[in-house]
Amino acid sequence: MSLFLPLQAIVLFTFMCIPLGVPFTVTMSDSGVPSALVDAPQTGFSMNINGARTDTHEQEAVYDIMRATGNEWATDIPDVCRGRWHGIECMPDKDNVYHVVSLSFGALSDDTAFPTCEPTRSFISPSITKLPHIRTLFFYRCFSNNPQPIPTFLGRLGPNLQTLVLRENGHVGPIPNELGNLTHLRVLDLHKNNLNGSIPVSLRQVTSLRSLDLSGNKLTGPIPTITFHLLNVLDLNQNHLTGSIPTTLGSCHSLIKIDISRNRLLGPVPDAIDGLTSLIFLDLSYNSLSGPLPLSLRSLNSLQTLILNGNPMMSTTIPNNVFDGLKDLTTLVLSNMNLHGPIPESLGRLPCLRVLHLDGNHLNGSIPSTFRRLNTISELRLDNNQLTGLVPFGREMAWRMRRKLKIDNNLGLCYGESNGFGDDLSSLFDSGISHCGASRPGSPVTVRHVSTSNGDAPRSSTKSAGVVHQSPLFSSLLGLTGFLAFTVYLLR
Ligand SMILES: *[C@@H]1O[C@H](CO)[C@@H](O)[C@H](O)[C@H]1NC(C)=O
Numbered sequence: 001m002s003l004f005l006p007l008q009a010i011v012l013f014t015f016m017c018i019p020l021g022v023p024f025t026v027t028m029s030d031s032g033v034p035s036a037l038v039d040a041p042q043t044g045f046s047m048n049i050n051g052a053r054t055d056t057h058e059q060e061a062v063y064d065i066m067r068a069t070g071n072e073w074a075t076d077i078p079d080v081c082r083g084r085w086h087g088i089e090c091m092p093d094k095d096n097v098y099h100v101v102s103l104s105f106g107a108l109s110d111d112t113a114f115p116t117c118e119p120t121r122s123f124i125s126p127s128i129t130k131l132p133h134i135r136t137l138f139f140y141r142c143f144s145n146n147p148q149p150i151p152t153f154l155g156r157l158g159p160n161l162q163t164l165v166l167r168e169n170g171h172v173g174p175i176p177n178e179l180g181n182l183t184h185l186r187v188l189d190l191h192k193n194n195l196n197g198s199i200p201v202s203l204r205q206v207t208s209l210r211s212l213d214l215s216g217n218k219l220t221g222p223i224p225t226i227t228f229h230l231l232n233v234l235d236l237n238q239n240h241l242t243g244s245i246p247t248t249l250g251s252c253h254s255l256i257k258i259d260i261s262r263n264r265l266l267g268p269v270p271d272a273i274d275g276l277t278s279l280i281f282l283d284l285s286y287n288s289l290s291g292p293l294p295l296s297l298r299s300l301n302s303l304q305t306l307i308l309n310g311n312p313m314m315s316t317t318i319p320n321n322v323f324d325g326l327k328d329l330t331t332l333v334l335s336n337m338n339l340h341g342p343i344p345e346s347l348g349r350l351p352c353l354r355v356l357h358l359d360g361n362h363l364n365g366s367i368p369s370t371f372r373r374l375n376t377i378s379e380l381r382l383d384n385n386q387l388t389g390l391v392p393f394g395r396e397m398a399w400r401m402r403r404k405l406k407i408d409n410n411l412g413l414c415y416g417e418s419n420g421f422g423d424d425l426s427s428l429f430d431s432g433i434s435h436c437g438a439s440r441p442g443s444p445v446t447v448r449h450v451s452t453s454n455g456d457a458p459r460s461s462t463k464s465a466g467v468v469h470q471s472p473l474f475s476s477l478l479g480l481t482g483f484l485a486f487t488v489y490l491l492r
């Protein structure tokens with residue numbers, strides 16, 4: 001359930017090769033901060049001693065908060081901590097008085113029945129500041145039809161608050177400076193609102209942060225120079241942030257995930273990131289970052305996913321050994337980066353690689369023979385480059401990828417007897433490449449992709465072989481027959 005349920009166990013991820021498309025989830029632990037409260041079962045009052053009851057001031061505050069979200073029914077409940085609705089948690093103190101520690105709203109999923117908000121008139125009641133023990137506030141899709149700024153009074157919750165989630169709430173205006181007052185915050189999630197203005201510098205004070213998600217807003221200005229030694233997740237994707245990537249990011253040694261894609265960032269990827277040895281996921285795509293690719297990437301020896309596409313760098317090459325140490329790398333996306341020169345052989349030695357996109361560049365030379373050894377590869381895009389020469393992989397690998405192998409629109413790729421394709425190549429993928437013996441250099445046969453749809457059932461080799469009867473004599477027509485075979489396949 002990812003960041004939605006911050007009370008759950010710590011950091012879930014796998015150390016094995018994982019494919020693209022598996023959601024990256026990090027879940028935070030909420031425990032560990034000293035408090036006046038006694039740790040006790042929080043769900044209901046099954047272990048309650050007679051006489052225990054909710055603090056009366058807090059009870060009134062909860063009524064206010066419930067009324068403000070259209071949940072008037074709660075005011076009929078004589079003791080809110082005994083109300084047992086999902087979305088309220090209480091804990092007793094030494095005198096057996098119960099205090100509200102967590103409030104959650106919004107229809108997160110079918111099995112998480114937090115109270116929902118009445119969308120047209122809900123707001124966050126200032127009575128929240130009357131809950132001195134509150135640790136977790138969670139509002140999901142609550143105020144979308146009644147757009148309002150994030151209230152500055154949330155800053156008054158001070159060091160008690162550990163989790164503040166205001167997700168897809170339609171909040172407008174800036175992120176209040178006052179949130180910098182929440183100095184013990186571990187999770188700040190303001191994903192997908194309409195927040196504008198810049199990220200307040202005051203957030204630098206919140207050094208306890210484990211997860212900062214400000215993605216999907218309209219934030220402008222630079223990324224503040226943060227040094228959060230405990231930060232696991234930084235997600236600022238889909239904003240309008242400018243300036244360069246701060247080098248101080250390199251001192252956030254606990255980072256597991258950085259996503260600052262889809263902004264307007266300039267300048268190079270700082271060398272200082274070489275200290276991020278826990279980093280698993282790095283997405284810097286769709287910015288205006290400049291080359292060269294920093295050799296410090298090599299130091300990120302936990303990295304599984306590196307996404308840099310959509311940063312057209314000035315005549316950058318892929319340094320020969322830049323990805324050498326990345327033994328866990330499963331996904332490498334370097335499409336449309338204006339990359340020149342050869343594909344380094346070392347890419348073929350990445351033992352976990354599943355997804356490799358190098359399409360839409362100016363890469364030339366041949367596909368390294370080491371690519372034959374990419375035993376885990378399931379998606380390879382080399383199309384729209386200037387590659388030439390013999391395709392190094394054989395029949396089995398091509399079958400494994402089927403249409404997730406894209407090599408069309410190159411200068412002169414071809415196949416030979418050593419590939420073991422026989423006459424069957426055209427039914428394997430609509431590559432538009434021809435037999436090495438038959439293609440005249442400089443006049444590649446080019447066939448456009450008809451479809452990029454994935455997930456189709458594997459075609460049986462006998463059936464496909466039946467569609468195309470290809471004699472070497474007609475190999476220059478291979479691209480066309482491939483297209484026809486493919487069309488036949490689609491029409492079936
Ligand atoms: C910041 O917190 C202090 C107490 O920690 C409080 O007195 C002050 O009002 C807060 N300021 C804002 C702007 O919330």
Ligand SMILES: *[C@@H]1O[C@H](CO)[C@@H](O)[C@H](O)[C@H]1NC(C)=O
Binds near residue numbers: 172
């Ligand atoms: C933020 O958006 C509001 C409209 O929702 C606008 O009035 C305000 O000027 C914007 N502020 C900035 C800093 O862009």
Ligand SMILES: *[C@@H]1O[C@H](CO)[C@@H](O)[C@H](O)[C@H]1NC(C)=O
Binds near residue numbers: 340
């Ligand atoms: C690749 O392109 C570069 C220019 O970007 C050129 O210097 C080099 O000779 C080319 N290599 C091959 C094998 O075509």
